[in-house]
Amino acid sequence: MTLVFVRHGQPDYSTDTLTEKGKKEAAAFASYWEGKKAAFVYVSPLGRARETASFYEERTGKKAVVLPFLREFSYPVENPGNPFVPWDVYPLDLERHPLLLDPVHWSEDEALRKAGIGVKAKDVFDAFDRLLEEHGYWRERNHYAVLRPNHETLLFFGHFGVDSLILSHLLNCSPYVLWQGTVALTSSFTVVTTEERQEGAASFRIQVLGATNHLEKAGLSPSFEARFAECFQDPERH
Numbered sequence: 001m002t003l004v005f006v007r008h009g010q011p012d013y014s015t016d017t018l019t020e021k022g023k024k025e026a027a028a029f030a031s032y033w034e035g036k037k038a039a040f041v042y043v044s045p046l047g048r049a050r051e052t053a054s055f056y057e058e059r060t061g062k063k064a065v066v067l068p069f070l071r072e073f074s075y076p077v078e079n080p081g082n083p084f085v086p087w088d089v090y091p092l093d094l095e096r097h098p099l100l101l102d103p104v105h106w107s108e109d110e111a112l113r114k115a116g117i118g119v120k121a122k123d124v125f126d127a128f129d130r131l132l133e134e135h136g137y138w139r140e141r142n143h144y145a146v147l148r149p150n151h152e153t154l155l156f157f158g159h160f161g162v163d164s165l166i167l168s169h170l171l172n173c174s175p176y177v178l179w180q181g182t183v184a185l186t187s188s189f190t191v192v193t194t195e196e197r198q199e200g201a202a203s204f205r206i207q208v209l210g211a212t213n214h215l216e217k218a219g220l221s222p223s224f225e226a227r228f229a230e231c232f233q234d235p236e237r238h
Contacts, residue, residue: 002153003192005163008048010186010223016047024220025187030055032214038155044070053157064157069127072159077115086117087161087179094180106174125169137202142172144202160184160226170204184210186223
């Protein structure tokens, strides 16, 4: 099985839609992936993700199924002097909250616990596992029991925060490893596949992370969206 996670195109967050550049990014992805077979297509209920998916839907005739749990994982977390959303933490704050990097107990950090982040994350994990079970893979501890081995491709149009959360579940690590250590530029795609090295036991492995091949092919420059200034003196966002 192959899972493809597509981040929405460059957004206008004030209207939850795509910018003109974002529309070009989404169109480029649709063109690039038109010839690739996706057995099932899913999308976040948020406007920017649905608009991104619409270009693929129009080009392929496939209709994306809306899954509420794919919405962005943006829940306020109180933190004295610097409140944050789960996927956006300053490096020094991460050092002050070392539990965040624990693969099992990350959500037990006091700030996250008070905000109920662990419960919200479990809701996402459970919903995603139910979906995978429908497609032949059942979560069993840290691997997936193979109920129906297959080569299906599932395409997800969503958001960096929730996609990273789901990936951390598949990889059995803290989401902060991905939230803080990786970046998915707008309209980029991440490819994850199952490996069944022992019969009946599958694990997931990232093959491609945050790819922008479609933008290069279309002659578009990747957006800086989701990144932060390379050097503190740089004009980009901090």
